[in-house]
Amino acid sequence: METELTLRIDGQDHHLTIDTRTTLLDALRERIGNTSAKKGCDHGQCGACTVLTDGRRTLSCLTLAVTQGGAEITTAEGLGQDGGLHPVQQAFIDHDAFQCGYCTPGQVCSAVGMLAEYADGWPSAVTEPGTTAELDHDEIAERMSGNLCRCGAYANIVPAVQAAAPRREGTNAGGAR
Amino acid sequence: MKPFAYQAPGDVVDAVRSVAEDPAAVYLGGGTNLVDHLKLGIVSPDLLVDVTSLTSAEITDGDGGGLGVGGLSVGAAVRNSDLAADPRVRERFRVLSQALLAGASGQLRNMATTGGNLLQRTRCVYFQNVSTPCNKREPGSGCSALAVPGRPAPTHDGAGWTRNHAILGASEHCVATHPSDMAVGMAVLDARVRVLGPDGERVIPLTELHRLPGDAPERDTVLEHGDLITGVELPPMRGRSAYRKVRDRASYAFALVSVAAVLDVADGVVRDVRVALGGVAHKPWRATRAEEQLRGAAPTPANFRAAIEAELTDARGVDGLDGGNAFKIPLAAATVTAVLRDLAASETGDPR
Numbered sequence: 001m002e003t004e005l006t007l008r009i010d011g012q013d014h015h016l017t018i019d020t021r022t023t024l025l026d027a028l029r030e031r032i033g034n035t036s037a038k039k040g041c042d043h044g045q046c047g048a049c050t051v052l053t054d055g056r057r058t059l060s061c062l063t064l065a066v067t068q069g070g071a072e073i074t075t076a077e078g079l080g081q082d083g084g085l086h087p088v089q090q091a092f093i094d095h096d097a098f099q100c101g102y103c104t105p106g107q108v109c110s111a112v113g114m115l116a117e118y119a120d121g122w123p124s125a126v127t128e129p130g131t132t133a134e135l136d137h138d139e140i141a142e143r144m145s146g147n148l149c150r151c152g153a154y155a156n157i158v159p160a161v162q163a164a165a166p167r168r169e170g171t172n173a174g175g176a177r
Numbered sequence: 178m179k180p181f182a183y184q185a186p187g188d189v190v191d192a193v194r195s196v197a198e199d200p201a202a203v204y205l206g207g208g209t210n211l212v213d214h215l216k217l218g219i220v221s222p223d224l225l226v227d228v229t230s231l232t233s234a235e236i237t238d239g240d241g242g243g244l245g246v247g248g249l250s251v252g253a254a255v256r257n258s259d260l261a262a263d264p265r266v267r268e269r270f271r272v273l274s275q276a277l278l279a280g281a282s283g284q285l286r287n288m289a290t291t292g293g294n295l296l297q298r299t300r301c302v303y304f305q306n307v308s309t310p311c312n313k314r315e316p317g318s319g320c321s322a323l324a325v326p327g328r329p330a331p332t333h334d335g336a337g338w339t340r341n342h343a344i345l346g347a348s349e350h351c352v353a354t355h356p357s358d359m360a361v362g363m364a365v366l367d368a369r370v371r372v373l374g375p376d377g378e379r380v381i382p383l384t385e386l387h388r389l390p391g392d393a394p395e396r397d398t399v400l401e402h403g404d405l406i407t408g409v410e411l412p413p414m415r416g417r418s419a420y421r422k423v424r425d426r427a428s429y430a431f432a433l434v435s436v437a438a439v440l441d442v443a444d445g446v447v448r449d450v451r452v453a454l455g456g457v458a459h460k461p462w463r464a465t466r467a468e469e470q471l472r473g474a475a476p477t478p479a480n481f482r483a484a485i486e487a488e489l490t491d492a493r494g495v496d497g498l499d500g501g502n503a504f505k506i507p508l509a510a511a512t513v514t515a516v517l518r519d520l521a522a523s524e525t526g527d528p529r
């Protein structure tokens with residue numbers, strides 16, 4: 001069944017007539033020509049398709065495009081400003097945090113979303129309850145566990161994410177968004 | 178995938194009535210289970226009705242709503258990540274925050290809703306593979322985890338991969354487990370599920386929402402078609418709580434065994450204790466026999482172990498190509514003992 005829809009991707013509106021079965025990932029890649037979000041598994045298991053929906057990291061392969069009218073979608077292509085790279089992207093380059101690069105756009109979007117969650121005081125499964133989490137190796141590995149890297153570049157991904165994390169002072173605000 | 182229509186209606190009563198009247202209509206939450214199942218061909222609805230526009234995405238204090246001070250009311254559209262991070266949940270219901278954070282990934286938790294999490298379906302590989310017989314997906318076709326009809330008799334009882342399957346409350350028709358971590362955390366909180374059906378609203382204790390497979394494994398829960406989960410109520414609790422999950426890798430994997438527990442010790446004896454197990458049954462398994470045995474007893478590791486062993490006397494492993502799942506019985510006993518021991522040891526006044 002076809003329906004009309006406006007998707008806002010990386011700050012630009014795209015008016016589409018679209019089959020309701022289309023995922024956001026397929027809409028991005030096949031209709032809008034934005035191939036930065038990758039199709040790794042198409043079943044929510046690898047994180048290669050990660051994008052930001054109103055600033056929150058989500059999986060575009062399990063998102064139906066029809067549910068996204070009115071949402072602000074950011075892909076790895078739209079992360080940087082004024083033609084420059086986002087600090088997380090720059091950190092991935094500085095730390096050689098990829099090999100084939102297939103998982104990288106998803107890793108980068110996921111890291112941007114994760115750092116925002118961390119800044120909001122969100123805990124993870126390895127955070128000692130009632131304490132402030134330092135973004136150490138274990139915290140980053142746990143918070144980024146939804147992004148698989150088939151090349152196994154984790155040894156450099158974790159330091160890249162750590163380097164991109166803004167220095168945080170003081171205590172955990174403990175707040176949710 | 179079969180074509181379908183999509184609606185995000187505003188009027189919840191109308192929406193429930195129209196879904197109840199249309200056998201080919203389903204609710205859509207975050208889509209992390211349903212969209213996967215559409216792709217796999219497990220379900221083929223004509224109409225998707227978006228519940229994120231129908232139910233609340235708010236977490237509210239229960240004081241006004243008859244829940245009691247310290248209780249919380251959680252809208253069905255609240256995302257798993259928001260529930261896990263809410264300061265009130267972390268402070269008052271630590272077990273629930275921990276259970277949520279132990280599930281899925283950051284991206285999935287940002288999408289998954291409270292209602293959808295409760296109603297996610299089993300991860301049994303044969304249920305997910307439409308080319309293999311499965312009584313849950315296709316009643317009467319047989320259970321591939323137990324035995325495949327028409328295949329030569331296996332040399333052991335089991336014919337399939339059973340590592341993720343049940344050790345408690347299973348039937349000869351289905352040995353699947355319910356995969357939710359959140360539901361196990363809610364089971365020890367005596368949570369109540371608010372449901373809106375075509376005939377009005379009702380409240381179901383969370384431990385009575387999911388059912389055992391019996392001879393109708395196609396029914397995961399007691400809900401009827403068209404019933405909409407509108408929220409979950411968490412009554413105030415006393416004591417300390419914790420969630421521990423054992424799995425094949427450190428993160429981003431379903432539970433082999435998980436344990437949720439609440440322990441309240443007073444005057445050197447157990448005043449109240451609640452234990453639920455995940456990964457072991459078709460529903461979150463409240464260990465009521467163990468709880469009864471422990472109330473009034475000294476909070477010692479020996480008593481904890483004796484109580485969970487009493488609970489597990491009915492547990493049965495299922496043989497399987499992967500070596501079967503009997504290992505879960507001692508694993509469950511050891512995990513429950515460890516969680517209760519740690520809660521008893523941390524009993525230093527500061528209630529969680």
Ligand SMILES: Cc1cc2nc3c(=O)[nH]c(=O)nc-3n(C[C@H](O)[C@H](O)[C@H](O)COP(=O)(O)OP(=O)(O)OC[C@H]3O[C@@H](n4cnc5c(N)ncnc54)[C@H](O)[C@@H]3O)c2cc1C
Nearest residue numbers: 044206207208209210211280281290292293294357358406
């Ligand atoms: C790779 C992967 C790993 C995962 N790991 C874990 C894990 O470790 N632990 C864990 O617990 N979960 C895990 N999950 C499952 C995840 O938690 C569920 O998919 C999610 O909670 C479902 O919520 P949803 O809102 O996306 O539901 P949907 O997919 O939208 O819906 C699920 C079902 O519920 C119905 N439904 C939804 N909302 C309502 C409502 N309000 N009233 C009535 N019916 C409704 C739908 O019709 C559908 O049948 C994992 C999922 C994936 C893909």
Ligand code: SF4
Nearest residue numbers: 301311312320351352
């Ligand atoms: S265990 Fe249940 S879900 Fe799995 S194949 Fe058997 S009947 Fe189907």
Ligand code: FES
Nearest residue numbers: 040041042047061
């Ligand atoms: S392509 Fe979406 S998670 Fe793998």
Ligand code: FES
Nearest residue numbers: 099101149150151
């Ligand atoms: S760099 Fe190749 S998959 Fe990650």
